[in-house]
Amino acid sequence: MRRRIRRLSSQIFLAQLVILVVSLAVGFALFANAARANLDHEYQSRAAAIAQTFAENPSVKDCMATEDPACQPMLQRVASATARRTGASYVVLIDMQRVRHSHPDPELIGKAVSEPIVALDGKVHLGVNVGATGINASARVPLYSAARTLIGEVSVGIRESSVSSELVAQLPSYAVWVAAVLIIGALASFALATLLKRRTFGLEIDEVARLFQEREATLHGIREGVIASDAAGRITVINDEARRLLGLRSDALGRRLDEVLGTGPLSEALAGDSVVSDAIVITDDHCLVINRMPVILAGRPHGSVVTLQNRTNLEALTRELDGERSFTESIRAQQHEFSNRLHAIAGLLELGRPEEAFAYIEEIRGSTADFDQNLRSYIGAPQIVGLLLGKAAEAHERGIDFTISPETRLSEAPGHVQALTTILGNLIDNAFDALAESRPPRRVGVRVVEAPESLVISVSDNGPGLPDGAIPQIFSNGYTTKRGSVVRHIGLGLSLVEKTVGRFDGSITVSEGPGATFTVVLPLTPVPAPQVHS
Numbered sequence: 001m002r003r004r005i006r007r008l009s010s011q012i013f014l015a016q017l018v019i020l021v022v023s024l025a026v027g028f029a030l031f032a033n034a035a036r037a038n039l040d041h042e043y044q045s046r047a048a049a050i051a052q053t054f055a056e057n058p059s060v061k062d063c064m065a066t067e068d069p070a071c072q073p074m075l076q077r078v079a080s081a082t083a084r085r086t087g088a089s090y091v092v093l094i095d096m097q098r099v100r101h102s103h104p105d106p107e108l109i110g111k112a113v114s115e116p117i118v119a120l121d122g123k124v125h126l127g128v129n130v131g132a133t134g135i136n137a138s139a140r141v142p143l144y145s146a147a148r149t150l151i152g153e154v155s156v157g158i159r160e161s162s163v164s165s166e167l168v169a170q171l172p173s174y175a176v177w178v179a180a181v182l183i184i185g186a187l188a189s190f191a192l193a194t195l196l197k198r199r200t201f202g203l204e205i206d207e208v209a210r211l212f213q214e215r216e217a218t219l220h221g222i223r224e225g226v227i228a229s230d231a232a233g234r235i236t237v238i239n240d241e242a243r244r245l246l247g248l249r250s251d252a253l254g255r256r257l258d259e260v261l262g263t264g265p266l267s268e269a270l271a272g273d274s275v276v277s278d279a280i281v282i283t284d285d286h287c288l289v290i291n292r293m294p295v296i297l298a299g300r301p302h303g304s305v306v307t308l309q310n311r312t313n314l315e316a317l318t319r320e321l322d323g324e325r326s327f328t329e330s331i332r333a334q335q336h337e338f339s340n341r342l343h344a345i346a347g348l349l350e351l352g353r354p355e356e357a358f359a360y361i362e363e364i365r366g367s368t369a370d371f372d373q374n375l376r377s378y379i380g381a382p383q384i385v386g387l388l389l390g391k392a393a394e395a396h397e398r399g400i401d402f403t404i405s406p407e408t409r410l411s412e413a414p415g416h417v418q419a420l421t422t423i424l425g426n427l428i429d430n431a432f433d434a435l436a437e438s439r440p441p442r443r444v445g446v447r448v449v450e451a452p453e454s455l456v457i458s459v460s461d462n463g464p465g466l467p468d469g470a471i472p473q474i475f476s477n478g479y480t481t482k483r484g485s486v487v488r489h490i491g492l493g494l495s496l497v498e499k500t501v502g503r504f505d506g507s508i509t510v511s512e513g514p515g516a517t518f519t520v521v522l523p524l525t526p527v528p529a530p531q532v533h534s
Helices: 008-055 058-066 069-086 160-199 205-219 240-246 257-261 265-270 312-350 354-378 382-398 417-434 493-503
Strands: 090-095 125-131 134-144 150-159 225-229 235-238 276-282 287-297 300-310 401-404 443-450 454-461 507-510 516-523
Touching: 008 058, 008 069, 008 090, 008 125, 008 134, 008 150, 008 160, 058 069, 058 090, 058 134, 058 150, 069 090, 134 160, 225 240, 240 300, 257 265, 265 287, 276 493, 312 354, 354 382, 354 401, 382 401, 382 417, 382 443, 417 443, 417 454, 417 493, 417 516, 493 507, 493 516
Parallel strands: 401 443
Antiparallel strands: 090 150, 125 134, 134 150, 225 235, 225 300, 276 287, 287 300, 443 454, 454 516, 507 516
């Protein structure tokens, strides 16, 4: 039984050595073929030079032009001498009737050649000729008389055996270089195999397989969801957390993402071949942060890897923190305004104008009390009163005229208080952000009407409004038309509103044109929460 090579470094070294030997052998053969072609061209050029020199011989020109039979021995003698002196296998003179006047075989002198005169165009013709003397690198040049009249052609050939002998003489030096490259490549392959062995921490194939098993156990034990798909969009890897977050069944492996998820923002975020970084998608049960990285191997797409993070609790804490921050900002704005008012009152008292100071105090008390009294007369729910008081202080700080519609009516314990708080807070923040780059006057109006069957919430502003064609997209995760440092939760506010409204089977409409008015209708009859089956 043959002994199996188990060491990973040895397998890599042998594989690279085989590839190197085969590659160099093929390269050497191609190089030898190219060298042979170069030598053929070189010998053809040498034959052309011999033929052109012979064609310029005055004696040859005169004898061929007169066609005197007495010149025939001289032509054969000069051609044979030229062939011996230059190493050519033949020098053949052919007249315009294709008759030979010289040839290494005397019996062919005076006989016509089978092929036509190719030098009629006055050019030099190179090639490989197979004739009575064997295979030759040949050249055929025109022969002109002293009067520059075409009187025939000169054909010169050099045996291919001479070309092969020179090639064989050159190949050993090339073989030395190939052997040197092979040795260097083998050393480099050995060094690379050793480096890879070190990079894998000395692990062998069995240990790598065991490590893969441990990786699988880790993959299914982490708190983040992981999904890998191939180029066709079929799921190849999915861990337990991803199944839980997406509500997938056990047969999801091997199926397409759009089949198991259906159409919607979640499927669009998970499928595809582009890079996605920290995209937020809100489902019925979770707020997910999605990252997608395409896998490219050898320049070809091989699918993608998606990670899912559950940020539901974090988003709840963030919204709570935003509420606290909004409350803090309102207290800070009130303190700043209160300080300015105290300075004004102190100044009036120092100027000896107590009556004007008293009148100013009454004016301040009246304006603040009026807003607070009007708000409490319209709205009985303390949570909503506190929210709107904080938003009013923030609006004052931003220079926005914040008004409550006289039609507002809300009892102390209306239905869906938590949903109402979420909807109102996000719509008002969205209106504030929409006015961030608008010039004064800037206005935001709120209207909340509680009816026996429904709860109607309306928030409007006098900002630039929504761009053309943006209404179908404004509730998508991450979509926003707002810019600037004052914008918070970019692309999430309206998505949260839409999810909240949908959970209670409500409706939301948006106005077109300058300014924007969002109107939400929530039925007051509770709708049972849908059951999710895994």
